[in-house]
Amino acid sequence: MPAPSPFNTAKTRVGTSFRRFSSLLLGLFFLVVLSILTAPRTVHADTDSDRELLELYYEPHDLTVTSATRSPRPLSRSAENITVISADEIEALNAHTLADVLEKIPGVQVAYNTAPGAAAGFEFAGATTRHIQVLIDGVPLNDQLDNFALVGGVPVQIIERIEIVKSPVSSAWSSALGGVVNIVTKEPSQHGPFTGSASFSGGENGTRDARGEFSGTIDRFGYYLSGGNLQSNGFRPFSATENNNLYAKLRWNLSDGGSVRLTVNYLKTAPQEAIVLDLISSRLTNRQLQSTLALDYALTDRLTFNAMLKGTRLDYNRFVTLLATGEPYLPRTVANDEKTVGGATTLTWRQGLHTLTGGVEFDHGSSEFIKAGVKTIDVTNDKYSFFLNDTIAWERFTLTPAVRYELTSHAGDHFSPSLGATLSLTDKTLLRFYTASGYSMPLLNPDYASQERGWTLQAGIESSEIPYLWLKGTWFRNTVDRITAYEYNTDTWEEIRLSERHVREGVEVQAKTASLFNSWFTAGYVFTDAKNRRTGDEIPGVARHTWDLGLHYDDRTFRGAVTGHFRWWNNPGGGGQYKDFIWDLNAGWRFYQGRNAEAELFVTGHNLFDGKQYPLEPYVNPDRWFEGGLRIKW
Amino acid sequence: MNRLILHILAVLLLWGFPAFAAEVVVVQGERMAPFEAALRGFEATAGVRSVERFVLSDLRGADVARAVREARPRLVLAVGRDALVRVREIREIPVVYLMVAAPETTGAVGRNVTGVEMNVPAERYLSFCAKELGGRRVGIIHNPARTGAQVREAREAAQRLGITLVIRRADDPREAVRELSTLKGEVDALWLLPDPSVVTRDTVEAFALFSQQNRVPLVAFAAKYLQHGAVAAFEVDPADMGRQAGRMARRILDGASPDRVPPEQPARSHLKVNPTTARNLGLALKE
Numbered sequence: 057m058p059a060p061s062p063f064n065t066a067k068t069r070v071g072t073s074f075r076r077f078s079s080l081l082l083g084l085f086f087l088v089v090l091s092i093l094t095a096p097r098t099v100h101a102d103t104d105s106d107r108e109l110l111e112l113y114y115e116p117h118d119l120t121v122t123s124a125t126r127s128p129r130p131l132s133r134s135a136e137n138i139t140v141i142s143a144d145e146i147e148a149l150n151a152h153t154l155a156d157v158l159e160k161i162p163g164v165q166v167a168y169n170t171a172p173g174a175a176a177g178f179e180f181a182g183a184t185t186r187h188i189q190v191l192i193d194g195v196p197l198n199d200q201l202d203n204f205a206l207v208g209g210v211p212v213q214i215i216e217r218i219e220i221v222k223s224p225v226s227s228a229w230s231s232a233l234g235g236v237v238n239i240v241t242k243e244p245s246q247h248g249p250f251t252g253s254a255s256f257s258g259g260e261n262g263t264r265d266a267r268g269e270f271s272g273t274i275d276r277f278g279y280y281l282s283g284g285n286l287q288s289n290g291f292r293p294f295s296a297t298e299n300n301n302l303y304a305k306l307r308w309n310l311s312d313g314g315s316v317r318l319t320v321n322y323l324k325t326a327p328q329e330a331i332v333l334d335l336i337s338s339r340l341t342n343r344q345l346q347s348t349l350a351l352d353y354a355l356t357d358r359l360t361f362n363a364m365l366k367g368t369r370l371d372y373n374r375f376v377t378l379l380a381t382g383e384p385y386l387p388r389t390v391a392n393d394e395k396t397v398g399g400a401t402t403l404t405w406r407q408g409l410h411t412l413t414g415g416v417e418f419d420h421g422s423s424e425f426i427k428a429g430v431k432t433i434d435v436t437n438d439k440y441s442f443f444l445n446d447t448i449a450w451e452r453f454t455l456t457p458a459v460r461y462e463l464t465s466h467a468g469d470h471f472s473p474s475l476g477a478t479l480s481l482t483d484k485t486l487l488r489f490y491t492a493s494g495y496s497m498p499l500l501n502p503d504y505a506s507q508e509r510g511w512t513l514q515a516g517i518e519s520s521e522i523p524y525l526w527l528k529g530t531w532f533r534n535t536v537d538r539i540t541a542y543e544y545n546t547d548t549w550e551e552i553r554l555s556e557r558h559v560r561e562g563v564e565v566q567a568k569t570a571s572l573f574n575s576w577f578t579a580g581y582v583f584t585d586a587k588n589r590r591t592g593d594e595i596p597g598v599a600r601h602t603w604d605l606g607l608h609y610d611d612r613t614f615r616g617a618v619t620g621h622f623r624w625w626n627n628p629g630g631g632g633q634y635k636d637f638i639w640d641l642n643a644g645w646r647f648y649q650g651r652n653a654e655a656e657l658f659v660t661g662h663n664l665f666d667g668k669q670y671p672l673e674p675y676v677n678p679d680r681w682f683e684g685g686l687r688i689k690w
Numbered sequence: 691m692n693r694l695i696l697h698i699l700a701v702l703l704l705w706g707f708p709a710f711a712a713e714v715v716v717v718q719g720e721r722m723a724p725f726e727a728a729l730r731g732f733e734a735t736a737g738v739r740s741v742e743r744f745v746l747s748d749l750r751g752a753d754v755a756r757a758v759r760e761a762r763p764r765l766v767l768a769v770g771r772d773a774l775v776r777v778r779e780i781r782e783i784p785v786v787y788l789m790v791a792a793p794e795t796t797g798a799v800g801r802n803v804t805g806v807e808m809n810v811p812a813e814r815y816l817s818f819c820a821k822e823l824g825g826r827r828v829g830i831i832h833n834p835a836r837t838g839a840q841v842r843e844a845r846e847a848a849q850r851l852g853i854t855l856v857i858r859r860a861d862d863p864r865e866a867v868r869e870l871s872t873l874k875g876e877v878d879a880l881w882l883l884p885d886p887s888v889v890t891r892d893t894v895e896a897f898a899l900f901s902q903q904n905r906v907p908l909v910a911f912a913a914k915y916l917q918h919g920a921v922a923a924f925e926v927d928p929a930d931m932g933r934q935a936g937r938m939a940r941r942i943l944d945g946a947s948p949d950r951v952p953p954e955q956p957a958r959s960h961l962k963v964n965p966t967t968a969r970n971l972g973l974a975l976k977e
Binding site for chain 1: 719720722723724725730734741742743744745757770771772773789791884886889891892894895911912914917918966
């Protein structure tokens, strides 16, 4: 039997099973299209809930609430700097993965996004992926070894809402020194027993994305099912990608008002990682299975109870080969097998001015890490967490104190408090203040086993006093201590482990105009001054200036958006280029809009002017490329 | 440091808990921004010392009416239709509603119930149609089950103003589009009502097309429709309505009987105009 070539692209590397899977999806897609066009129309339920009535008066984003403290609050009562992205906004971006969405958020830097589904990393004004929790249905996507989340492997069609908090929120979400990306997945549709969507897109260099969703409610039972396949041969040598995903959510509404929910989320991503040092190339294969079983129940009129069991399995392999011979290069070949089981219970008590949320969480995690064929790490960690937070809403003033205490078997105890306040100066102007202590859980990787701690101080204003204009400004100062870093003694070439202190200070400004002639304008600017207090130098790789601009149009039949983003990566010596804006064009034509179904053709032009935006030389961003597709909903 | 933080937290937690017998209990359907704004407006003018809040989406299947009774408030504020439906069986405590479009369809008809409706008075729309748009024949498409009361009020106002209402009935959006075509040449202006049977993404476009093709101005109930082809809209501010309900509640808390405080329509509404659509229709309108 011939040995497999180490230089295979994604298409050939993953072999026939992936091809069969994608062919199956394609077939399913056309079957669904056929069934929609021929099936009798189902009638949506006619209900006049408050939400449906208010949606007659307001745009959906004007009704938004968020769950930064683990109990829902309106954004006007949230002290944290929160950005909320809805499913509609994600659809308008024609995005493939979570990385594509994060790339368009002011103040977020995404690197290594060299193709749809690439192993991209991201930062919030210098807070690296290692310090940011990515949660899907409340379950971390991050691995335990390096706390790294592969956002390029998360499909966007399952997302109802993304809440991005760009500050430490450890008092609610544990290890989250840099912030949280909280993904709220779609709920079963209430509009009938069988609704859904299907989409297929294709583009240059073998880029293909096929997705399907089915959702509905039958009596007390609701379901949401989704599956997809994304693949690309990449736009640089050795940057092919392939993602497969399946997601299921089943909900059973109990007769007395509670509900039971089961979710299963399977993600497989297999990107190549470009050529490093002109000598080697690597390919990741990351498989994650996450599952939750949750109960929501109202114990009394003031007290609600939530219990959740969760389990995850992560299987990560990096296969490295020598370019010259194609042989495996063992010193860099690694594998990580992780298992986590746990549970959480939350009680929410509403009384007087207060909404009090308290809970207990338990997690047992294990990690087996193999490098060059040798097991180098085999660790377990038990974690018990207790958290309590309160939202005190008194007239125009809201105060949110919170604490969390965590005991771990691997790395000691952690205490993190936070305090937030909002004040509505007028009906259109809101002041925010937030201070918090955060920490990053010591990684199971012994190279980064120290506990990193930090404080944030933030103040902001949000206003729509100026007609047709919404403005939001935030000043922030984030301090992080005990950051592990390494440098070499240039005489002996010995590795020296350092403990550093970083201070990041800056401002974030966002603006959006009201829609006029179906058009609106968005802008975001973030300035970050990041200093290493040990050396007094600027921290390389932290974007000092970021710009995001967008001109959008939507008349319900035609839609279009021209967006530009710019990151001054400030990474001298990395061989990167980042002097250009990257301009993208997204357009769509809803050519069929029936009562219960609609169909849209869409097209995306990426990097229209061949701009350069990358911090490190091997990970060059793609030049101009195009893709288009068809999306059907019913 | 940690001890100081815990002490501060303990003080904050104790603050406000003695409010077991709240003066006003607020029942609201969901935590949505317009409801929050309305509530802030209410609190600004009602002058109440303690407010307890029940949010239906948080409580799920709980017996809210029983919980309200146990809280023994002097007044109940129902924010939204869902909330008003859930407290309609309460007859012994004054109930003030807010952000409800058609309160008569909720079954909350007791003498203890009053509040602020969400609809701008029909007379405002019709006099605007007559004076600013020069329309003597105003077209309405609606589902009587949902907006029947508003159309009844419109008929009376039209009679006073000498305006002819051309009314078509539609039970669903498809029927609304069909009925729209029958209004060609029959109306000088179209009035869009907040009727979920009629107003959908597709039908709004059909209304806008009708408006443009037949040069018939379209008047809507929310500014969001200006971008879709409406020439003008009367917008209501939730905070304004909250303040209005707060003043009503204050009167009741000061001793007035709820049946002496009749339901009110929004005291303030803001005229919003799309100047380009107006110019295209040959109209000179100012906000």
